[in-house]
Amino acid sequence: MSNTTKTPSIKSINPFNNEVVKEFELMSPEKVASMIDKADQAFKSWKNTSIEERAKIMHKMASLMRDKKEDLGKLATLEMGKVLAQAIGEVKICAAIFDYYADNAAEFLADKPLEVPHGEAFLSYEPIGVILSVQPWNFPFYQMTRSAAAHITAGNAMVLKHSSNVPQCAQMMEDLFKEAGLPDGVYTNLFVAGKDIEPIVENPKIKAVTLTGSEPAGASIATAAAKQVKKSTLELGGSDPFIVLEDADVQLAVKTAVQGRMANGGQVCTSPKRIIVASGIYEEFLAKTKEAFAQIKVGNPMDSDTTLGPLSTEKAAEDVLAQIKKAAEQGATIELGGKRIDRVGAFLEPTLITDITPKMDLYFEEVFGPVMMVYKYETIEEALEIANATEFGLGGTVFGTDTKKAVKVARKIDSGMIYINHATSVAPQLPFGGTKKSGYGREQAIEGLLEFVNIKLIRTTSPDQPF
Template identity: 55%
Template sequence: MPIQTINPYNNQLVKSFDALTEKELEQKIAKAHQAYLSWRNESIETRAALLHEVSAIMLRKNKELAKLITLEMGKLIAQSESEIEMCASVYKYYADNAAEFLKDKPLETTDGSAFIRYTPTGIILGVEPWNFPFNQVGRLAAPNIVAGNVMMVKHASNVPQCAAMIETIFRDAGAPEGIYTNLFLPGEKIAALAADDRITGMSLTGSEKAGSSLAEAAGKNLKKSVLELGGSDAFIILDDADIDLAVAKAVLGRFNNMGQSCTSSKRIIAVASVAEEFLEKFTSKISGLKVGDPMDPTTKIGPMVSEEAAQKITRQVNDTVKDGARIVVGGKRIDREGAFYEFTILTDIPKGSVAYKEELFGPVASFYKVKDIEEAISLANDTGFGLGGSVFSKDTDKAIEVASRIDTGMVFINQNVASRPDLPFGGTKRSGYGRELSPLGIEEFVNKKVIRLP
């Protein structure tokens, strides 16, 4: 896949980058390994100071960085600015809390004493996606760098300017060479890197296919891996829900970032007694919104990430309708230049159809009406994915009970799923394994070494 910026607003090529040669790649790995041998001995305070500076730079350059996001993947400019703020908060969170997270943990023993000491392991290779080009990297880089590891990142090939900028930010923050390294590489080169003994862990956020490939390579070479893959999150509305709140959160949860989020509220499941009211209000909220340039702060519907993505969601919707589904609103490309697709709601979706079984990674909501809680839970779990989910009810105990029966890594009550630095992020089933963020995120690629005393 070419490494180039193509502006999805007009599908025009902006800039191209050359992939690394084998010699250049080896030089970068060698520098990263040498950097690790020194960095692992630095104090946590020194490492945290670097993250604080990275965070500060990102906040100072918020508008500049946000424009790069919008240029390369089409995110509305206000959402791009919010992404930079979120990413800066992740770096600050780990800078502020790493010393506490990594302090020795005493163990209870029958005789003598023992404790766990958290020690770094080496180079961590990250394979990162385009949909949150700064924040996804920050979630992996921040905890690992402050823990004493070093990062090498193969970013998505369609956001190369964002990828290069992250390395620049680390350099400007005073990071020694090799602490953070951007790799301009095609995806097929990644599996081979698992065989390199200097690389001790691998993490990927992306598709099932890419995750399976990385996991296979990591397993073959006995490397730890973390995967955050697709999702088809259920958004359950019970009969006692605050409907206006549910509508507002569904609009945000499904259509933020043009629906191109793993934790987007893709399947909206409403109990029959409130289904029609919700659907009417939900449809009204997404109708008549301004379509246009994502750089314009007044635009509400921007392009998808690429022409390929817009064509894929078009095929998925068309195939689902052929299977018997009904379009409530939207359902087609917007007649203008660029990778645009209408905000869409599908309903009467047959079991086994494309929208029922596949992830819809775009601005399309699947709406289901069910007779009761039991049917809602059954439908929510009738998927191979298990990333996130939401439950709306004024009865907190009932909502928690429903949440406990949904097979996912995360469930939010009376809100859409969202990423926060202090909450573990990750899924189950085909949505992957391992966790990012929170104290759990810093523990994935460190050695939990037991030290025993008499």
């Protein structure tokens, strides 16, 4: 019998057939420390590189991603199971984000004059150092891009700890940056386990942390960062409401809700998870929703006619199934689905649930899978009570033909982002982030760029002038 101990590794597993595709050896603490040292050295040079030169590299990243969008999309589909067309769409969004910061960073980071009674004053926006980025698997390229594009363009360096089930995507992003001409060490991928993140946060050369993930992970990382007096930004998921007003176009509302909820296998922090429908149109909405569900095509995510692929992992599928079963045991109605599909892979039936009450766990939980929950309300006050009955506050939607009325309702929802007549979406120029236990801080737009810069005041005055 051999006494050889196998080196710990990260496995890339295809959720369509549960086959191991590739393995990556975990990095030792010594190697991680060495890579952070290298990133710190790279930062000292990168911060002095002109914004124009940084922008050229970001534009090159955008060009590379567009040129390789099919290959990148297939890699994301292979590792986490999203439908190929959606994976390619994700890559296109990434390219747009890189271009956005390349086009706008010089303006966003320009000195800002301040009015003072004597002399001059201005704000200078300066990078702070090496940023630790901890990202999830559900949008393997977009999540990396959302943090890296802004903070690297601002002059920071970055080390990435990606989710352990998308290691090939993680390595590909570093490879793309190198191909785009980014100096070695400015962006570095780390293959480490989740339990090893806190020691990385404690490294004095890490100056700030950005994380997208679960609430427990966010709390842990935020605590570790706070102990070191380091800034953090957190995006911790959501259970987004989708309020359908009495005057809504029901067919359009159904189409928007179902497509939004089933996109990416239902594994989207901002997908419309809780559909809250006016009682007068509830039955019509439910009937049309069932018709829409009948059109969902579950299958191989690489196939062009598939609209719903597997969940990201077997554990993910089993976790969602457990939530559905518990809801049924507590009295909820499983209108459609609710079971595993009898085939190899992390598949789950698209599921429609009604009759959910505050006495059930599902009333408050986030469900990260192809599960739509539909509620009925009598008054706007009741709709808002349901909408706000969660500890999350990320995105949300209000659907109705009277836009002014919809905006009034939107103002009363406790959330970081609300869309009118559209499922919560993303665009480079729109800040992304939440409130309550969905986290804090913003990504994208100018707000995302300024999260990890030192906003330095510089004040000049003549020696003979009063302050």
